[in-house]
Amino acid sequence: xxxxxxxxxxxxxxxxxxxxxxxxxxxxxxxxxxxxxxxxxxxxxxxxxxxxxxxxxxxxxxxxxxxxxxxxxxxxxxxxxxxxxxxxxxxxxxxxxxxxxxxxxxxxxxxxxxxxxxxxxxxxxxxxxxxxxxxxxxxxxxxxxxxxxxxxxxxxxxxxxxxxxxxxxxxxxxxxxxxxxxxxxxxxxxxxxxxxxxxxxxxxxxxxxxxxxxxxxxxxxxxxxxxxxxxxxxxxxxxxxxxxxxxxxxxxxxxxxxxxxxxxxxxxxxxxxxxxxxxxxxxxxxxxxxxxxxxxxxxxxxxxxxxxxxxxxxxxxxxxxxxxxxxxxxxxxxxxxxxxxx
Amino acid sequence: xxxxxxxxxxxxxxxxxxxxxxxxxxxxxxxxxxxxxxxxxxxxxxxxxxxxxxxxxxxxxxxxxxxxxxxxxxxxxxxxxxxxxxxxxxxxxxxxxxxxxxxxxxxxxxxxxxxxxxxxxxxxxxxxxxxxxxxxxxxxxxxxxxxxxxxxxxxxxxxxxxxxxxxxxxxxxxxxxxxxxxxxxxxxxxxxxxxxxxxxxxxxxxxxxxxxxxxxxxxxxxxxxxxxxxxxxxxxxxxxxxxxxxxxxxxxxxxxxxxxxxxxxx
Numbered sequence: 001x002x003x004x005x006x007x008x009x010x011x012x013x014x015x016x017x018x019x020x021x022x023x024x025x026x027x028x029x030x031x032x033x034x035x036x037x038x039x040x041x042x043x044x045x046x047x048x049x050x051x052x053x054x055x056x057x058x059x060x061x062x063x064x065x066x067x068x069x070x071x072x073x074x075x076x077x078x079x080x081x082x083x084x085x086x087x088x089x090x091x092x093x094x095x096x097x098x099x100x101x102x103x104x105x106x107x108x109x110x111x112x113x114x115x116x117x118x119x120x121x122x123x124x125x126x127x128x129x130x131x132x133x134x135x136x137x138x139x140x141x142x143x144x145x146x147x148x149x150x151x152x153x154x155x156x157x158x159x160x161x162x163x164x165x166x167x168x169x170x171x172x173x174x175x176x177x178x179x180x181x182x183x184x185x186x187x188x189x190x191x192x193x194x195x196x197x198x199x200x201x202x203x204x205x206x207x208x209x210x211x212x213x214x215x216x217x218x219x220x221x222x223x224x225x226x227x228x229x230x231x232x233x234x235x236x237x238x239x240x241x242x243x244x245x246x247x248x249x250x251x252x253x254x255x256x257x258x259x260x261x262x263x264x265x266x267x268x269x270x271x272x273x274x275x276x277x278x279x280x281x282x283x284x285x286x287x288x289x290x291x292x293x294x295x296x297x298x299x300x301x302x303x304x305x306x307x308x309x310x311x312x313x314x315x316x317x318x319x320x321x322x323x324x325x326x327x328x329x330x331x332x333x334x335x336x337x338x339x340x341x342x
Numbered sequence: 343x344x345x346x347x348x349x350x351x352x353x354x355x356x357x358x359x360x361x362x363x364x365x366x367x368x369x370x371x372x373x374x375x376x377x378x379x380x381x382x383x384x385x386x387x388x389x390x391x392x393x394x395x396x397x398x399x400x401x402x403x404x405x406x407x408x409x410x411x412x413x414x415x416x417x418x419x420x421x422x423x424x425x426x427x428x429x430x431x432x433x434x435x436x437x438x439x440x441x442x443x444x445x446x447x448x449x450x451x452x453x454x455x456x457x458x459x460x461x462x463x464x465x466x467x468x469x470x471x472x473x474x475x476x477x478x479x480x481x482x483x484x485x486x487x488x489x490x491x492x493x494x495x496x497x498x499x500x501x502x503x504x505x506x507x508x509x510x511x512x513x514x515x516x517x518x519x520x521x522x523x524x525x526x527x528x529x530x531x532x533x534x535x536x537x538x539x540x541x542x543x544x545x546x547x548x549x550x551x552x553x554x555x556x557x558x559x560x561x562x563x564x565x566x567x568x569x570x571x572x573x574x575x576x577x578x579x580x581x582x583x584x585x586x587x588x589x590x591x592x593x594x595x596x597x598x599x600x601x602x603x604x605x606x607x608x
Binding site for chain 1: 360364368371372375436439440441444445447450608
């Protein structure tokens with residue numbers, strides 16, 4: 001009867017597979033977890049870029065919902081910058097197409113579409129012999145914006161200190177130049193912002209500041225932000241949607257919450273008699289990482305309470321009960337099949 | 343495609359883009375604190391000093407204004423290729439140093455940017471050549487030479503500017519495709535160096551040397567009688583064929599560079 005009172009395998013059983021799919025699921029999965037009603041700020045269809053025989057971007061289909069912070073994640077050389085350049089018309093796609101804010105991007109309408117897109121590609125663009133205000137004045141005139149825009153964006157990126165008024169950008173720190181680059185991209189509060197590795201070269205406080213700003217942009221200005229990064233933790237902290245690119249191929253995209261949900265959740269259990277507990281709990285198994293623990297699939301509080309009561313009734317005391325889940329890095333490695341870290 | 347007409351309705355209307363005049367003004371704003379005019383003034387000052395020194399030695403022999411029209415192109419051949427290269431390099435290099443190509447080309451057409459930079463160089467060089475021709479006339483008058491007829495001044499102005507624009511176009515092309523500004527400046531220095539010897543090159547060779555065109559388009563001829571040691575100056579018809587050739591070369595360089603720049607991927 002011992003076994004029969006225990007919880008069935010499907011309720012307590014351990015699954016080494018992720019909740020949906022698994023490490024072995026299709027690499028080029030086009031998981032677009034977006035509802036059809038979602039309006040997309042950016043979509044691409046089979047976007048491809050080849051340089052000779054080298055395929056830098058391979059049939060990438062992006063789907064960036066409006067007002068999302070979309071983390072475009074991938075290791076260096078994965079094709080993030082090239083994809084973003086194609087979205088800006090700075091590189092011509094070998095195949096495929098892109099639609100920006102509902103308009104198919106063509107060489108003819110490129111500039112008209114890009115008037116509503118702010119961008120910062122690879123490194124900040126600013127004239128070192130001019131002041132921040134003079135730099136932004138050039139952007140302002142090219143975009144045909146009112147003068148008040150300059151003060152607004154300088155305030156947003158906190159470069160409005162009067163002491164900086166006459167300081168030339170050549171004397172700025174890298175972090176300040178990066179903020180100025182973001183200010184230039186924000187000019188006119190475009191509905192779409194494309195930022196390529198915006199925290200590159202920043203110190204920890206600068207990184208924190210830029211991340212917080214990016215996270216707030218959709219709320220503050222109804223913006224959609226596409227931000228590329230090779231740092232998992234960065235995307236985890238900023239983005240609500242994520243696209244993972246590797247060797248030019250999109251391996252996964254969807255809401256960040258869905259990515260987290262792909263991770264395994266389990267309970268590590270240490271008892272006074274693990275061997276007996278193993279017999280009692282159907283689906284339990286020895287923890288492969290620590291022999292003094294058992295591992296069971298994550299359960300809700302009520303099931304966990306009943307389980308502990310059941311073990312106690314049969315004379316097995318619980319010493320430790322810990323809930324575990326895969327880190328984003330584990331999930332990323334499972335998706336991409338990459339052994340090395342980013 | 344659902345059609346651009348429908349899709350574009352999603353995008354709110356945006357402000358107007360600046361015209362070419364505004365873009366040229368922007369190029370001058372970008373060159374702020376690059377001391378472009380100061381560099382031009384300094385080089386022009388040295389050029390005029392040399393010209394004045396040369397002319398002062400001639401005035402004892404003759405006060406014929408053609409002496410001035412003959413000696414000015416020789417000085418130009420040395421100084422103006424370098425000055426033209428410096429102007430074009432200064433105007434174009436600001437983008438390389440600021441890493442702004444990618445940003446600018448999301449806001450303006452590559453063709454517009456190229457033309458704005460070329461027009462900026464052309465404007466600066468036009469001012470330089472105008473000042474030079476005017477100053478040369480004043481210097482000549484001050485030294486006691488006959489005053490140069492306005493028509494001759496105009497011919498000199500057109501001929502000089504044409505060569506400067508060719509050099510500036512070549513250097514602009516180099517600046518837009520080569521981030522290292524050493525190369526365009528070497529071209530300028532090399533052309534100036536060649537200019538030193540341009541008057542001694544046989545015509546068959548000098549047509550291939552841009553610096554030679556300052557002299558080739560001169561409306562004054564010189565003959566030296568070795569037996570008597572007398573130099574005689576004569577007026578020759580303006581060789582518009584050379585002007586047409588340099589204008590054609592400039593236009594070809596401009597169009598090829600413009601197309602290549604517009605197709606360039608960043």
